[in-house]
Amino acid sequence: MSMKVETRSYGSVAILDLHGKLVFGGGDVQFRQAVLEVLEDGHKNIVINMADVRTIDSSGLGELIRSKVTAASHGANVKLLHLVPKIYDLLEVTRLIGVFEIFDDEAEVIPSFWDETRNDDAPEDG
Structure with a gap:
């Protein structure tokens, strides 16, 4: 099965659902x-949802790191969501666990970006 990536947006947050x-x-x-693509669209906050990723190799690990570095060069941040054990x-064995913030709940990862920017990007209630 090849990789399928679905993109969703919530305010300034782009969520990449990997399958x-x-x-x-x-x-x-x-x-x-x-x-x-999400960086070119102007997103500064990226969540990589890995709930449906069961296999990753050294190339995949390299792409995760590349995503973090590329995002940083655009003034953006990347966080991981739903890592399978x-x-x-x-990530622990390769000592990459400290490179990313990792979340188990989408409802927590999205506002975590706003906490970093003092709610500047938070959607307005209304």
């Missing part, structure tokens, strides 16, 4: 393109 394998030749390019453990 499939984040591996060399099977998702890395699609993922990279999706990150670039196997991928969480891999």
